[in-house]
Amino acid sequence: MSLISTVEPAASAARRRRADPATSSASLLPKPAFPAQRLLGPALVLLLWYVASGAGWISPAKMPGPQVVVATLGQLIADGTLAADVIASLHRAALGLSIGILAGFVLAVLAGLTRLGDAMIDGLVQVKRSIPNLALIPLFIIWLGIDETMKIAIIALGTMVPIYINTHAGLRGIDRRYVELGQTVGLSHYRFLRHIVFPASLPGFFTGLRLAVTHSWTALVVVETINATSGIGFMITQARIYGQTDVVLVGLLLYGALGFSSDALVRALERRALSWRQSLAQ
Template sequence: MTGPVLLVLAWHAASETGVLPPEVLAGPSTVISSAAGLITTGDLQAAMITSLGRALFGLALGGTIGVTLAVLSGLSRLGEDLIDSPIQMMRTVPSVALIPLLIIWFGIGEAPKVALIALGTAFPLYLNVYAGIRNVDLSLIEAGRALGLSRAALIRHVVLPGALPNALVGLRYSLGIAWLALVFGEQINATAGIGYLMANAREFFQTDVIVVCLVVYALLGLAVDFIVRTLERIFLSWRPAFSGT
């Protein structure tokens, strides 16, 4: 916490001494005052709920697609032949570059925003789940077969649990990309959400409101990442891990 505290103190000092003009970046006291005003009117809470809903819906859609394709590709050589190469080609295309096509396909409502987030989040989950399945210890597979486990039981009790650590890592990556895609998505004719507040603030050069929105994006991302890390500790409690020295 020392680094962020020192950064805020330096920011405050630069604002108070005039080194950092308010038209370039508002000071911390102004930002806090603006945040309090937005909370009082309820605008900030409404924007947070809208943006969080978009991010989670897009993540759920993209995650479902990514995990499903990874399981099909990871468990079957035929699935790998049919799925992996197209996915590897598609993931090299920046999701942001698809915004014009998404607007043509889905219009300028909620659909292109959610689709952009889904596209961005599907690939990290696919890559990590696929790698997790293919990196399961072969000795565990052989032990399961020796115990007479069927293919379905082997997948359920050995392969998928073995891939879970990678899947959770992929989920954390996808969450980061979800917030990035959300920022871009909410620039597409948004009428609500944090991006909408930022767009309005940009028109009136309200740097304080823009900073408030950026902080909210960061805090929402941090909160969701904390939830995933908590899930890691719960579901991976069986796995010994290095915790630092």
């Protein structure tokens, strides 16, 4: 085999890659990190924390070292108090998130597919979007009291907005060519929704779901400091009263771990549901 016959196919392939803008741009963009690789940033922060505490750069009274926090975590697990607090927090977050997802999706479909729904719903949601959840807590306490109903309502309201905004944007951004294709092949209204509308809205829905999961944990941090008798936030509040910095750090690390794990779960669901779509977000 001559050298020319070996080089020419490679050169032709290179010319084809240069001629294809999609291929060229894709080769210049970085590939997404694997789920395990996303732990590199948090691991680096923990390493810096360990080094700084060991070198005495951080006051142990203000911020104990990782080894102290790990020992406290083990003690809380052995006592059985941590499991009860984590279960209570997961219950509140899951219930509020479920209600928020359902409400946000239904409202987005009504507003995205009907003119009357858009006129009646979108303005209200945009107004709520500009009002922080923290500002609504006093009003919700007056309306619902300070028990679990208020806490779950605050979480649900905070998670509803990102679901609505992103799903509504996905519905409104459907390529008109797909709509014309559905009309051309004579799809019924149900099949049009099933095969064109809802699949096209899934990317926006999953973007909203990732934001909603984050909002659920953020809202949970706040509501669990209001007349709570269990939960991670209650544990942190009690530790602050008694000056237990190590317990406060345990609670914060638990919030971070739960947030990271739930986001990873949503990413996995997104990759599975949108396996037909190539995206850098995956």
